[in-house]
């Protein structure tokens with residue numbers, strides 16, 4: 111099986127408004143709030159028009175925090191319940 115040629119692109123309405131990215135691999139949809147994050151430029155947008163500005167800002171904030179604390183979050187997510195360092 112060779113899936114590397116499977117370049118899925120999203121519909122026009124879902125393209126990143128900032129850099130016009132349409133490659134589905136680079137557009138991550140958050141199913142919780144319907145927001146899409148463009149991995150190409152880091153832009154967060156709302157293709158469905160259902161999220162509020164506050165939700166978009168919160169998503170941007172969440173992502174930038176994730177970026178800063180990526181290592182820490184990954185470790186605590188993976189080992190949070192096993193690591194009991196009291």
Ligand SMILES: [Zn+2]
Nearest residue numbers: 126129148151
């Ligand atoms: Zn983009």
